[in-house]
Amino acid sequence: xxxxxxxxxxxxxxxxxxxxxxxxxxxxxxxxxxxxxxxxxxxxxxxxxxxxxxxxxxxxxxxxxxxxxxxxxxxxxxxxxxxxxxxxxxxxxxxxxxxxxxxxxxxxxxxxxxxxxxxxxxxxxxxxxxxxxxxxxxxxxxxxxxxxxxxxxxxxxxxxxxxxxxxxxxxxxxxxxxxxxxxxxxxxxxxxxxxxxxxxxxxxxxxxxxxxxxxxxxxxxxxxxxxxxx
Amino acid sequence: xxxxxxxxxxxxxxxxxxxxxxxxxxxxxxxxxxxxxxxxxxxxxxxxxxxxxxxxxxxxxxxxxxxxxxxxxxxxxxxxxxxxxxxxxxxxxxxxxxxxxxxxxxxxxxxxxxxxxxxxxxxxxxxxxxxxxxxxxxxxxxxxxxxxxxxxxxxxxxxxxxxxxxxxxxxxxxxxxxxxxxxxxxxxxxxxxxxxxxxxxxxxxxxxxxxxxxxxxxxxxxxxxxxxxxxxxxxxxxxxxxxxxxxxxxxxxxxxxxxxxxxxxxxxxxxxxxxxxxxxxxxxxxxxxxxxxxxxxxxxxxxxxxxxxxxxxxxxxxxxxxxxxxxxxxxxxxxxxxxxxxxxxxxxxxxxxxxxxxxxxxxxxxxxxxxxxxxxxxxxxxxxxxxxxxxxxxxxxxxxxxxxxxxxxxxxxxxxxxxxxxxxxxxxxxxxxxxxxxxxxxxxxxxxxxxxxxxxxxxxxxxxxxxxxxxxxxxxxxxxxxxxxxxxxxxxxxxxxxxxxxxxxxxxxxxxxxxxxxxxxxxxxxxxxxxxxxxxxxxxxxxxxxxxxxxxxxxxxxxxxxxxxxxxxxxxxxxxxxxxxxxxxxxxxxxxxxxxxxxxxxxxxxxxxxxxxxxxxxxxxxxxxxxxxxxxxxxxxxxxxxxxxxxxxxxxxxxxxxxxxxxxxxxxxxxxxxxxxxxxxxxxxxxxxxxxxxxxxxxxxxxxxxxxxxxxxxxxxxxxxxxxxxxxxxxxxxxxxxxxxxxxxxxxxxxx
Numbered sequence: 008x009x010x011x012x013x014x015x016x017x018x019x020x021x022x023x024x025x026x027x028x029x030x031x032x033x034x035x036x037x038x039x040x041x042x043x044x045x046x047x048x049x050x051x052x053x054x055x056x057x058x059x060x061x062x063x064x065x066x067x068x069x070x071x072x073x074x075x076x077x078x079x080x081x082x083x084x085x086x087x088x089x090x091x092x093x094x095x096x097x098x099x100x101x102x103x104x105x106x107x108x109x110x111x112x113x114x115x116x117x118x119x120x121x122x123x124x125x126x127x128x129x130x131x132x133x134x135x136x137x138x139x140x141x142x143x144x145x146x147x148x149x150x151x152x153x154x155x156x157x158x159x160x161x162x163x164x165x166x167x168x169x170x171x172x173x174x175x176x177x178x179x180x181x182x183x184x185x186x187x188x189x190x191x192x193x194x195x196x197x198x199x200x201x202x203x204x205x206x207x208x209x210x211x212x213x214x215x216x217x218x219x220x221x222x223x224x225x226x227x228x229x230x231x232x233x234x235x236x237x
Numbered sequence: 238x239x240x241x242x243x244x245x246x247x248x249x250x251x252x253x254x255x256x257x258x259x260x261x262x263x264x265x266x267x268x269x270x271x272x273x274x275x276x277x278x279x280x281x282x283x284x285x286x287x288x289x290x291x292x293x294x295x296x297x298x299x300x301x302x303x304x305x306x307x308x309x310x311x312x313x314x315x316x317x318x319x320x321x322x323x324x325x326x327x328x329x330x331x332x333x334x335x336x337x338x339x340x341x342x343x344x345x346x347x348x349x350x351x352x353x354x355x356x357x358x359x360x361x362x363x364x365x366x367x368x369x370x371x372x373x374x375x376x377x378x379x380x381x382x383x384x385x386x387x388x389x390x391x392x393x394x395x396x397x398x399x400x401x402x403x404x405x406x407x408x409x410x411x412x413x414x415x416x417x418x419x420x421x422x423x424x425x426x427x428x429x430x431x432x433x434x435x436x437x438x439x440x441x442x443x444x445x446x447x448x449x450x451x452x453x454x455x456x457x458x459x460x461x462x463x464x465x466x467x468x469x470x471x472x473x474x475x476x477x478x479x480x481x482x483x484x485x486x487x488x489x490x491x492x493x494x495x496x497x498x499x500x501x502x503x504x505x506x507x508x509x510x511x512x513x514x515x516x517x518x519x520x521x522x523x524x525x526x527x528x529x530x531x532x533x534x535x536x537x538x539x540x541x542x543x544x545x546x547x548x549x550x551x552x553x554x555x556x557x558x559x560x561x562x563x564x565x566x567x568x569x570x571x572x573x574x575x576x577x578x579x580x581x582x583x584x585x586x587x588x589x590x591x592x593x594x595x596x597x598x599x600x601x602x603x604x605x606x607x608x609x610x611x612x613x614x615x616x617x618x619x620x621x622x623x624x625x626x627x628x629x630x631x632x633x634x635x636x637x638x639x640x641x642x643x644x645x646x647x648x649x650x651x652x653x654x655x656x657x658x659x660x661x662x663x664x665x666x667x668x669x670x671x672x673x674x675x676x677x678x679x680x681x682x683x684x685x686x687x688x689x690x691x692x693x694x695x696x697x698x699x700x701x702x703x704x705x706x707x708x709x710x711x712x713x714x715x716x717x718x719x720x721x722x723x724x725x726x727x728x729x730x731x732x733x734x735x736x737x738x739x740x741x742x743x744x745x746x747x748x749x750x751x752x753x754x755x756x757x758x759x760x761x762x763x764x765x766x767x768x769x770x771x772x773x774x775x776x777x778x779x780x781x782x783x784x785x786x787x788x789x790x791x792x793x794x795x796x797x798x799x800x801x802x803x804x805x806x807x808x809x810x811x812x813x814x815x816x817x818x819x820x821x822x823x824x825x826x827x828x829x830x831x832x833x834x835x836x837x838x839x840x841x842x843x844x845x846x847x848x849x850x851x852x853x854x855x856x857x858x859x860x861x862x863x864x865x866x867x868x869x870x871x872x873x874x875x876x877x878x879x880x881x882x883x884x885x886x887x888x889x890x891x892x893x894x895x896x897x898x899x900x901x902x903x904x905x906x907x908x909x910x911x912x913x914x915x916x917x918x919x920x921x922x923x924x925x926x927x928x929x930x931x932x933x934x935x936x937x938x939x940x941x942x943x944x945x946x947x948x949x950x951x952x953x954x955x956x957x958x959x960x961x962x963x964x965x966x967x968x969x970x971x972x973x974x975x976x977x978x979x980x981x982x983x984x985x986x987x988x989x
Contacts, residue, residue, distance in 0.1 A: 036903055040918050136895055143797055165805060 020091050021149035023074040027095065028142045030067035031102050034060055035138040035211075038105040042131050042208075045112055046119050057109045064106050071099055085152040086225045094221040100214040101138060108207040117200045120191050126184040130208055133177040137170045137215035144170070144222060151226060163226050170219040177212035181205050240732060244320045245518075245525050247739065251327040252518035254746075256556055258334040259514040260563040261570040265343045265577050266676040267502035268570075273578040273680075274649035275642040276495040287561040289500040293507025294557030295550075308351060309358035312540040313379050316528035318361050319539055323521040325357040325723035326350070328738050330517075332745060333716055338569035339749040341576040342708045345671035346513040348391075352713045354517075355380065356720035364728055389713070395674035396706065399659050403682020406655045410647060411626045411687060418491075418647050423483050426490045430479025433494045433654045435471035440657035441501045442467065491646035498653030505660070506672065507557060515556050569753060577677060580701045581684035582643040583628065588697035596699035604692075628688050648683050655679045677705060759820065763827055777835040778850070782975055784828050785857065786908030789968065791821055792864050793901035796964075799868055800894035803957075806881040811872045818868045825861035829854055853974050856967040863967070867960035870953060879949045886946070886954055889933040896926040897961050904968050908975060916976050923969045930962045 037059045044050035074095060078088060119127060144166040151159040184205045192198045267289065271282045311319065330346075330353055337344045362379035366372070414421050442460050460467065479490045528534035564570065579589050611619065656672075656679045663670040681702050684690060690698045726734045795817045802810035832854050875881070882890065900922045907915070937954055940946040946954070 032902070033906060036899065036918075040915065043918070043921065132895075135899075139895060139898065143801065162801070162805070162807075166801075 020074065020078070020086070021145060021152065023070065023077075024091075024095065024098070025142075025145045025149065027067055027070045027074065028098060028145050030063050030070060031098060032138055032142050034063040034067070034102050034105055035135045037063060038109060038211075039131050039135055041109050042112075042127065046124050046127060054113070057113060060106055060109055064102050067099065067102050071095055090221065090225050094218060094225065097214055097218040097221050098141065101141070101211055101218065104207060104211040104214055108204060108211070111200075111204055111207050115196070115200050117197045119201070122191055123184070123187050123201075126180070126187050130177065130180040130184050130205065133173065133180045134208055134212040134215075137173040137177070137212050137219075140166055140170050140173065141215055141218055144219065148222060148226065160226055163222065167219040167223050170216055174212045174216035177209055181209035241316065241320055241525055241528075243732075244324060244735065245522055247735065248323060248327055248518040248521040251324075251331055252515045252556075253559060254331045255327060255334070255514040255518075256559045257563045257567065258331055258338055258569075259346050259510070260560045261338045261567040262334050262343060262573055263346055263506055263510055263673065264564055264567075264570040265574045266672050267499050267506055268574050269577045269581075269676060269680055270649040270652040271495050271499045272574055273581060273643040274495060274646050276492050276646060276649060282496075282499065283565055285496050285500050286503040287564060289503025290507040290560050290564065291554075291557050292500075293504035293509075294511060294553050294560070308354040308381050309362070309379055310381065311524075312538050313365075314361065314539050315536055316524050316539060317535055318365070319524045320521060321724055321727045322354070322357040322361050323517050323524075324727055324735055324738075325360070325720045326353040326517050328723055328742050329353045329356075329716060329720040330513075332742055333712065333719065335569075335746055335749055337708065337712070338567075338573055339753045341569075341572035342705055343573050343577060343673050343677055344705075344708055344712045345673040346510055347671055347673075348709065349712050349716045350513045350517070352716035353720035356717035357724040359717075360721040360724035361728065364725070391670050391674075394663075395659075395670045396678050398663075398670075399656070399675040399678035400682040402655050402659055403652075403679040404686045407648060407651050407683035407686035408626070410651050412622065414647050415625045416628050416645070418645065422490065426483030427476040427480025429650070430482075430490050430494060431472040431474075431476025433650055434475040434479075434497060435468050436654050436658045436661070437494075437498050437501045438471045438475075439464065439467055440661045441504065443661045489646065491650050494650045495646060495653060498650065498657065501657060502653065502672075502676070507560065510672070511553065511556060515552070519552070568757060572753070572757070576701070576705070577680055578643050580698050580705075581648075581680045581689060583645070583648075583684075583687060583689045584641065584643075585691070585693045588694060588701075590697050590701035590704060592696045593700045593703070596696050596703060599699055599703075600695045604695075626688070644684065644687065644689065648687055651683050652676070652680050655683070674709065763824065777831070781828065781831050781835055781853075782908045784831065785853070785971065785975075786905045786910075788821070788824055788828060788857070789860075789901045789908070790905035791817075791824070792860065792964070793898045793905065795821065795868075796864065796894065796901070797898050799871070800890060803871055803882070803890065804887050806875060808872075808875045811868070811875060815868050815872050818865045822861050822865055825857055828857055832857070849974055849977065853971055856971040856974075859967045860964050860971070863960040863963040867957055870956050874949065874953050879953075880947060882950060882954065883940070883946065885936070885940070886950075889929075889936065890954075890957065892929055893926065893933070893958065893961050896922055896929065897965060900926065900965055900968060904972050907972070916972060919969060919972055923965050926965045927962065930958050934958060 037056055041053055041056035041060060044053045044056055075092065078091075144163060147159065147163045147166060151163050185202055188198055188201045188205065192201060264286070267286055268282065271277070271285075272279070276282065277285075309322075314322070330349060333349055333353075334344070334346065358380055359376060362376045363373060365379075366375055413425060482488050483490055524539055527539060528537055531537035576589065614622075656676045659675050659679065660670060660672060684698075723738060726738065730737070795814050798810065798817075799814040801807075802814060832850070836851060900919060903919060903922070907919075934955070937946065937951060937958075941951055
């Protein structure tokens with residue numbers, strides 16, 4: 008049941024988290040654009056888009072610092088500070104991974120063969136999907152911590168489950184891309200560069216999944232016990 | 238007795254709440270004309286109304302008969318019974334008025350309190366009769382049935398009389414002044430000012446100051462017997478004064494008339510309606526004091542309450558102060574005022590109420606009757622009248638903040654004059670009229686006469702009026718029933734019931750507060766979208782870019798939720814997305830209205846640019862409609878208990894959602910931040926979505942061939958695909974228009 012005066016007593020940290028995840032989401036699209044631009048020979052804006060990602064990462068960092076520095080005193084939070092910060096850290100790593108991938112790509116002008124393009128696009132698509140789910144997860148979790156309804160909890164759990172599934176899909180895409188790299192590419196440096204790129208791109212989804220796991224812990228039911236189990 | 242002292246304290250606290258909710262509802266009676274015509278800045282109007290309230294409270298002798306003996310005969314009741322009755326009444330009153338305020342519907346606080354007293358008194362009387370073993374028919378001995386009947390008659394009378402006089406007087410006044418009234422003001426200022434202020438002065442004497450301590454009974458009798466003399470003298474005095482003002486100064490004489498009228502109505506309200514809010518608690522206190530002085534306080538008869546009791550002036554002043562503070566602070570008071578003002582608004586625009594069969598039928602009938610009766614009027618006369626009352630060219634005076642007034646000062650002054658005259662006349666004839674009903678119906682009558690309810694708005698306005706009038710009957714019914722039930726509960730469960738009901742009331746008030754706040758935020762958002770105050774095409778275009786961006790973002794969020802609900806076949810969530818889609822649809826209407834405004838501001842010579850910009854209308858409407866259609870069809874599907882999608886279909890829809898929301902979000906970011914449009918990226922996403930749609934359509938055909946998917950499920954699947962594709966295509970079109978606009982702007986900036 009919705010307790011009417013709850014908002015006076017409890018402060019929700021989820022507005023801050025939502026702002027942060029919006030930056031992550033936006034960054035993921037810029038990341039996708041940058042990759043598409045890199046692959047397309049005509050596009051000359053890769054560096055511009057990389058800068059956009061860097062800028063978004065820096066904006067997200069500011070939000071992160073604001074959340075950390077403005078934990079209200081005197082009111083109760085629905086989750087512990089430790090849980091909140093761990094979650095935030097993982098959500099931030101999603102962004103770091105995207106930024107890292109673009110930086111890695113910029114270190115060497117490796118040509119991506121046309122036969123490999125589709126796999127790269129599919130991998131990028133696959134890693135962006137869980138990020139988009141993260142945004143919705145935060146909104147739903149916010150509502151859960153306001154109502155504590157079992158139904159809402161189930162919705163959040165479903166999203167976490169989706170993220171997991173999407174991460175598995177991303178892993179599969181990463182595997183397919185690696186196979187393609189080894190079958191097409193002959194130059195060892197290019198192979199190293201591209202395989203490492205695939206792993207870095209794949210790690211974006213891994214961090215989104217980790218963030219989902221953290222959320223799972225946050226929404227776990229608490230049971231009152233007299234004695235801690237040893 | 239300490240338990241009853243506790244009851245008196247609760248009554249006193251409820252009085253404070255009742256004053257707040259009561260003023261919030263009744264403020265519209267005296268604020269409507271001045272706020273609607275924007276005769277002065279809001280704070281000036283508030284100061285004048287506040288002074289009127291304080292004057293009304295100070296001069297009021299505070300006779301609170303209605304609460305003590307108006308509805309029931311106190312000699313038949315003991316103090317505990319009266320406490321039960323009063324507590325039930327106050328709890329109901331706070332609850333009921335707050336409910337009306339939340340929905341912004343004006344109602345009569347007098348009708349409310351009278352029917353609550355009636356309901357609670359009937360309940361307690363029946364219980365007494367039951368205990369005594371008498372016939373239930375004897376209940377009429379306990380109740381003042383004549384008063385209740387006269388109030389019901391008052392509702393009907395005030396509705397008809399006020400509306401009729403509102404229509405007629407406004408029609409005649411408009412014939413004289415026309416909509417271009419400034420030109421004729423010098424000529425008619427004296428007559429009009431004299432007429433208006435003589436009626437208002439008489440109203441102050443009859444209604445505002447009838448219970449004033451400074452007027453002796455002899456003076457009141459003199460006023461009643463010298464009506465015409467007062468009217469003639471004041472007419473002459475004010476006519477000369479106003480004619481001189483019009484001839485030798487630049488003062489718009491309608492302004493003082495409206496402000497004095499506001500003061501008079503506020504004063505009458507405070508003097509007469511205060512009883513509705515604090516009458517019952519004061520009666521409770523009196524009952525407690527009377528009982529305390531007897532040997533057997535719990536069994537003593539309350540006959541002493543039949544005697545007139547002078548209220549404490551200090552308490553009246555405190556009540557006045559609470560009323561004034563509420564008037565300034567209450568957001569709900571603004572909502573109620575807004576309802577009445579928007580129903581009488583001269584111009585078109587977004588309407589607050591929808592359309593209903595009843596209103597359509599009524600408008601159709603009236604329209605038919607007018608069309609037929611036109612033939613009876615000679616053409617020359619018809620032309621002359623039409624020429625004088627034609628509001629066609631009327632645009633309303635644009636004020637300092639760039640927004641026009643809802644109606645002009647002529648109508649505002651007619652509202653006040655007619656309302657004052659009808660109330661004074663009815664009071665002198667001892668007819669019970671509700672101030673709320675009179676002022677509301679006069680306002681509606683004058684707006685009808687001014688053709689504010691044109692063919693573009695009549696149906697919606699009539700729905701609004703019917704809703705408000707329906708609310709008045711609901712007030713009586715709900716007040717009676719709720720007070721009846723509350724009295725029964727308190728009678729049997731005593732203190733426990735009081736605590737429980739107080740908690741219930743607090744909970745409900747908190748809930749309605751939250752609801753109202755949300756509604757206010759939504760309304761604020763819509764109002765913020767309005768381009769009423771924007772006069773430059775460039776600013777208008779920039780603003781509409783931004784608004785469209787937010788609009789697309791909301792659609793994207795809602796589509797995200799929709800697909801999730803669809804996936805989990807969650808009907809409750811689907812309904813939530815449908816109600817969100819309805820809000821978004823309204824939002825789209827506002828943005829479309831703004832685009833019209835922008836089109837009117839754009840350079841008429843630049844036909845290509847203007848023409849291209851007009852495409853956004855079609856695109857925005859299509860996006861909103863496809864969004865709505867997709868959700869409504871899905872809701873209906875699940876509401877009819879049809880089967881959900883197969884796993885393979887769900888998987889495909891998930892992909893569609895990903896691309897669609899991404900597309901919308903990206904477009905939104907570009908528009909809201911005025912980022913340079915990366916059209917290729919969006920086109921790419923659109924292309925992907927198109928390919929996916931075509932691929933999934935083929936898959937669906939295969940499923941149909943394999944008899945895997947039922948007909949309804951297939952129809953819905955195709956509908957979702959089609960609508961998603963439509964949204965993406967129109968978003969792309971929209972972006973193309975904005976991109977061109979941005980390119981032009983960027984070029985212009987770089988050149989400069």
